[in-house]
Amino acid sequence: MKKFLLYGGLVLLLVPVQTTLLPHVAIWDIKPDLGLVVAALIGVLAGELEGLLVGLAIGWILNLYSAGDLWLNLVTTGGAGLFAGLLAKQVAEITPTILFGGLLVLSLAGGLVAVLSMTHATVDVSWWMMQFVVIPQACFDAVVGAGLLWLYERRLASPRFGMLDRYS
Amino acid sequence: MWMVNVRSSHGARRLALGMFALLLAALLLFPGQSQGLLEYFDGPVGQLVRLPLEAVSSIDQGISAMWQQYVSLQHVADENRLLRQEMDWLRGENNQLREAAAATQRLTSLLQFKEQALPAMVAAQVIGRDSSNRYKSVVLNKGESDGIQKDMGVITPAGVVGRVVKTTGATSVVLLLTDPNNAIAGLIQRTRDEGIVEGIPQGRAKLKYIPMLSAVKEGDRVVTSGLVGGFPRGLAIGTITTIDREEGALFQTAELVPEVDLNRVEEVLVIQATHGQSEETGVKPDPGAKVQP
Numbered sequence: 001m002k003k004f005l006l007y008g009g010l011v012l013l014l015v016p017v018q019t020t021l022l023p024h025v026a027i028w029d030i031k032p033d034l035g036l037v038v039a040a041l042i043g044v045l046a047g048e049l050e051g052l053l054v055g056l057a058i059g060w061i062l063n064l065y066s067a068g069d070l071w072l073n074l075v076t077t078g079g080a081g082l083f084a085g086l087l088a089k090q091v092a093e094i095t096p097t098i099l100f101g102g103l104l105v106l107s108l109a110g111g112l113v114a115v116l117s118m119t120h121a122t123v124d125v126s127w128w129m130m131q132f133v134v135i136p137q138a139c140f141d142a143v144v145g146a147g148l149l150w151l152y153e154r155r156l157a158s159p160r161f162g163m164l165d166r167y168s
Numbered sequence: 169m170w171m172v173n174v175r176s177s178h179g180a181r182r183l184a185l186g187m188f189a190l191l192l193a194a195l196l197l198f199p200g201q202s203q204g205l206l207e208y209f210d211g212p213v214g215q216l217v218r219l220p221l222e223a224v225s226s227i228d229q230g231i232s233a234m235w236q237q238y239v240s241l242q243h244v245a246d247e248n249r250l251l252r253q254e255m256d257w258l259r260g261e262n263n264q265l266r267e268a269a270a271a272t273q274r275l276t277s278l279l280q281f282k283e284q285a286l287p288a289m290v291a292a293q294v295i296g297r298d299s300s301n302r303y304k305s306v307v308l309n310k311g312e313s314d315g316i317q318k319d320m321g322v323i324t325p326a327g328v329v330g331r332v333v334k335t336t337g338a339t340s341v342v343l344l345l346t347d348p349n350n351a352i353a354g355l356i357q358r359t360r361d362e363g364i365v366e367g368i369p370q371g372r373a374k375l376k377y378i379p380m381l382s383a384v385k386e387g388d389r390v391v392t393s394g395l396v397g398g399f400p401r402g403l404a405i406g407t408i409t410t411i412d413r414e415e416g417a418l419f420q421t422a423e424l425v426p427e428v429d430l431n432r433v434e435e436v437l438v439i440q441a442t443h444g445q446s447e448e449t450g451v452k453p454d455p456g457a458k459v460q461p
Contacts, residue, residue: 020228129369
């Protein structure tokens with residue numbers, strides 16, 4: 001119940017942060033996708049099942065405030081939570097650097113799916129989207145995710161999320 | 169530390185992968201039904217999310233207003249705001265007058281000129297931007313409960329802003345004119361040539377399908393043609409900056425700068441029904457009360 005309330009509050013808080021506050025800190029009109037970052041972090045810290053479920057909830061609710069398709073948000077955000085959880089089990093310890101690389105790959109993959117799903121977009125538009133939206137956003141997501149993990153580590157005074165921490 | 173210590177078993181992994189596979193299958197095989205099922209809950213969830221969204225939005229607007237009014241030269245900011253509002257209204261009025269003059273010239277020979285009824289409009293505030301970077305859209309603080317529906321046109325006194333693409337009970341999402349997925353029927357005010365206005369990724373728009381024989385030139389203004397629903401005739405869309413005439417092409421294409429600064433838009437008007445639509449759908453606009461705040 002405690003977890004449910006925590007995740008519920010987190011999802012509700014994400015909407016105003018993503019739609020109202022983040023546009024103020026956008027660089028070149030690009031803001032990080034906090035939904036994807038949070039889903040991936042939960043996948044890493046709490047496991048793939050929770051990552052998937054929270055990612056799906058975030059994807060669904062953020063989609064209410066986006067012109068995009070519902071399926072795309074569900075698949076990319078839910079998938080980020082799931083695959084972050086699965087990938088986290090393949091490394092001995094999760095450091096901000098490792099998370100940076102993982103988030104970069106996940107965000108690029110999600111962006112690529114989104115661009116490829118734009119049926120009316122010409123090649124020029126798709127290429128422009130990759131260059132000026134998908135790649136910068138992936139870098140932004142990776143930096144924000146790594147920063148959040150670093151802060152989380154410092155807050156808990158825990159050096160690293162090693163295998164023993166996660167599986168004990 | 170509970171989040172760190174939770175260990176997913178193989179069963180949880182299989183369950184997660186199974187759920188994801190099932191979701192993908194449902195979305196691919198039954199896209200309409202599966203998304204429709206989730207959209208059924210959009211209304212109640214939208215009402216729930218409205219509270220934190222409006223709270224944060226009002227704080228954000230309060231801070232912005234305080235900054236503009238008190239920190240950055242109070243009197244200048246006030247005067248500037250009033251002048252900008254007045255300029256927007258004058259632009260709109262000027263545009264309507266140009267349109268009226270052009271129409272009068274063309275239609276002097278017609279005796280029975282049917283006057284276009286003013287559409288009913290709802291005023292709304294912009295409370296957010298698209299949650300992703302892939303679409304250019306804004307979130308309004310009015311939704312289905314205020315009579316806003318999909319495909320309604322959205323304007324400011326200066327011109328066209330975009331079109332409503334999604335609604336919940338309390339909010340709606342407006343796809344901006346500059347989004348590549350948006351298309352609005354446009355008309356070059358001087359030459360009367362029609363075309364389709366589409367957004368381009370760089371934050372501007374282009375008018376496609378202009379006839380090759382058209383004498384369009386830079387600086388020409390583009391207005392709504394009123395042929396497709398959502399917008400009445402004669403609302404300003406933008407001004408042509410460059411024209412692309414390719415040899416062998418069937419049509420010309422012109423790039424235009426939108427009349428409205430879409431990065432700074434704060435208040436908008438949603439057109440509930442134009443004259444033609446109100447007759448078709450039975451929605452009766454109230455000419456006496458054009459704007460419902």
